[in-house]
Each structure stands twice: as C-alpha cells, then as structure tokens.
Amino acid sequence: MAEKVIELIHLQKQFGTHQVLRDISLSVEKGEVLSIIGASGSGKSTMLRCINLLEAPTAGQILYHGKDITSRGLDLAKYRTKVGMVFQSFNLFNNMTALNNCVTGQMSVLKRSRREAEEVAMKYLTKVGMAPYIHAKPAQLSGGQKQRVAIARALAMEPEVLLFDEPTSALDPQMVGEVLNVMRELAQEGLTMLVVTHEMAFARDVSTNVVFMDEGLICESGAPEALFSHPQQAKTREFLSRFL
Secondary structure (H helix, E strand, O other): OEEEEEEEEEEEEOOOEEEEEEEEEEEEEEEOOOEEEEEOOOHHHHHHHOOOOOOOEEEEEEEEOOOOOOOOOOOOOHHHHEEEEEOOOOOOOOOOOOHHHHHHHHHOOOOOHHHHHHHHHHHHHHHOOOOOHHOOOOOHOOOHHHHHHHHHHHHHHHEEEEEEOOOOOOHHHHHHHHHHHHHHHHHHHOOEEEEOOOHHHHHHHHOOOOEEEEEOOEEEEEEEEHHHHOOOOOOHHHHHOOOO
C-alpha cells in the first residue's frame, strides 16, 4: 500500500459565523499530484492554507506521515520546510535579488552556509530557467519570471510536498505556460503536489487525482479521465461545462 503523506480527517474551518470548510476528508500519497478545482469561494485555498497552518483549522485533524500537525509542540518552521507553498501573488522579498530570495530561508531555517545555500539555489533557479536573472530584483522581472523564482525558492528547501495556491491566477495569459511547464516537469519527477487551479487542462493532463469542491465540501473526486469525461454529480458537470 502506498504511503499516505498527508491526510485530512473531518477538517472544518469557520471564519466568524461563516463555515468555509464543512467536512473535508482526503489523503495524498507519495508522488501524487492532486488538483483541487471548484468555483471561487468553494474553500479550495482555505483548505491548502490549513495544510500549511497559515490558517488554524476549527475542527478535524491534519496528519503528516500519520502525525497530527495541529497538536501542540509542532516545530512549524521545520514542518514548512517539508511542506512548502507557492502563492498566487509570489510573496517574494522585493528588496532582494532572485538569488537571495532563494538563499535566505535555507540559511535561517535549515542553517546552511551561504556557499551551500547559493549552490542549492542555483541548482533550482537553473531548473526553472531563471539562471540568467539571479541578480535581478522582483521589480525587474515579469510575473511568470517571479513565479518561477518563487517555485525555485520553495524547491531550495527540498520539501517532500509542495502546495500551489492558484499559481497562475495573477499572470498574464502568455506567461501561464512557462509556469505550468515547470510544474509539469516537477510532477513527472515524482514530487508530491497539491495544486489549487483554474487551469483545467493541467488538472486533466498532469494530475493523478482531481478533487472538485463546492461550498466547503468535496463534491466529487477521482482520476482525471473519469472526472472530466464522466462527472457523476450535477454540480461537477455544471462547473466543468464552463471550461470544457
């Protein structure tokens, strides 16, 4: 049986009286690429932010290798090196070069020397095609380039799982492809990925599994070819009809 890396058990999240996540249970195995689709406001990003503990769940459990990360005594910085995140708005440090953006976390959290951190950073900046721009600051880069630096920064921590929160939503259409290509490559290399996305072709062609969320619940899930070709639920059909 494949190893479960992340498991959500009856996860709930409430903001005031508004219940954003009602009752979410799912598991992600090593090497799985899980795409999470659904309308805006369905709870997709909140679920991802709970997994990284950027939001504290109201109820339920989040297990990482069988251990509940919501319990006390968790070393949050260490956990986030294992479960990295790529944001819609890049979240780069604007006063730092691309290289230093990828070095600083390695040095402060992983306690790597500058030399080692720079070597690792260069490896991943090269991988995402950003080696020529290592001395550029974010203001000098396009949106697609910024997102590729952000992916390199996350990879430089050498995580086991990478969470992508709508990584192409803030990009001009012509830049979406360059970011999706990097993600496609990572998926092929066996990185465990959870991707909240509106890019249906990516969800269909690259994922091992797809989850469709609606109003804080998982409405339907399954292999992409089944979910996209023969959706079982009326809500899934209605949602997909807007894209396909």
